[in-house]
Amino acid sequence: MRTIISLPLAGLFVFLAGFNPWIMLTGRGRSPRSRRLLTHAHRICGYTFIALFAIFCYFMLLRVRGSSDELSPRIILHMALAFALAPLLLAKVIVVRYQKAAWGVLIALGLSIFVTAFTLVTLNVSVHYLRNAAPHKVPFSISLRVVAAVIIAAIVALLTRHRQTKSTANTANVSAKEPPDRESTNQLEL
Ligand code: HEM
Numbered sequence: 603m604r605t606i607i608s609l610p611l612a613g614l615f616v617f618l619a620g621f622n623p624w625i626m627l628t629g630r631g632r633s634p635r636s637r638r639l640l641t642h643a644h645r646i647c648g649y650t651f652i653a654l655f656a657i658f659c660y661f662m663l664l665r666v667r668g669s670s671d672e673l674s675p676r677i678i679l680h681m682a683l684a685f686a687l688a689p690l691l692l693a694k695v696i697v698v699r700y701q702k703a704a705w706g707v708l709i710a711l712g713l714s715i716f717v718t719a720f721t722l723v724t725l726n727v728s729v730h731y732l733r734n735a736a737p738h739k740v741p742f743s744i745s746l747r748v749v750a751a752v753i754i755a756a757i758v759a760l761l762t763r764h765r766q767t768k769s770t771a772n773t774a775n776v777s778a779k780e781p782p783d784r785e786s787t788n789q790l791e792l
Contacts, residue, residue, distance in 0.1 A: 605730075611654060612723045618651040619719035623712045651719075652691055659684060676729065683722040690715050 625644045662684060666673060673681070694711045697704055 609727070611658075612727065615651065615654050615658070616720050616723050618647045618654070619716045622647050622651070623709075623716050626712060627709070648694075655684075655687060655691065659688075676725070680722060680726055683718050683725075687715065687718050687722070690718065 622644055625640050625647075662681065666677070666681075690711060694708070694715060697707050697711060701707065
């Protein structure tokens with residue numbers, strides 16, 4: 603697959619893997635309607651992710667087929683992470699369908715899927731870009747800007763945290779008490 607196609611798809615893949623836990627862990631909206639919509643969005647994103655995963659696996663296996671040389675450690679790690687995603691996704695769908703009240707298990711599986719997908723993609727993308735980068739010394743002004751941007755981002759995160767404290771506390775209460783969306787639980791059972 604060409605980089606111009608695979609790169610945006612890989613970005614979408616990581617985005618979906620991160621967006622889904624975000625939907626579930628941020629309380630899924632305040633009204634029942636927004637909860638229903640976000641739960642639908644979660645399922646659509648989940649199955650889009652699974653479809654992308656299957657397509658990527660197919661092309662990955664096509665690329666290594668018939669190669670007589672031993673694969674590099676990076677490719678082996680990349681493939682191991684990809685293979686690990688399959689049982690994690692299968693377990694996620696099984697727990698959602700048969701043990702929906704196991705909220706802790708769903709969070710653990712969802713976050714593991716995100717971490718695995720993120721590492722799988724960033725490992726290859728970072729190696730690709732670092733290899734193509736010029737080996738010259740980076741100007742001091744650029745390093746200074748990077749450090750300044752990180753410090754500003756940390757300060758912004760620190761200041762916004764105070765405003766979020768109340769809503770986060772509410773979300774935590776809701777999440778602890780009522781794991782999945784009751785309405786969609788009923789829909790699934792029907
Ligand atoms: C904190 C992480 C996560 C939690 C707590 C969580 C929780 C849930 C819940 C409660 C449902 C049922 C929704 C409904 O009422 O219909 C669901 C469905 C689903 N989730 Fe997640 N999820 C998480 C992360 C993920 C991730 C990362 C993926 C894949 C990218 C994913 C894929 C799916 C899929 C495909 C479904 C639909 C399963 C089916 O009903 O057939 N989830 N999830």
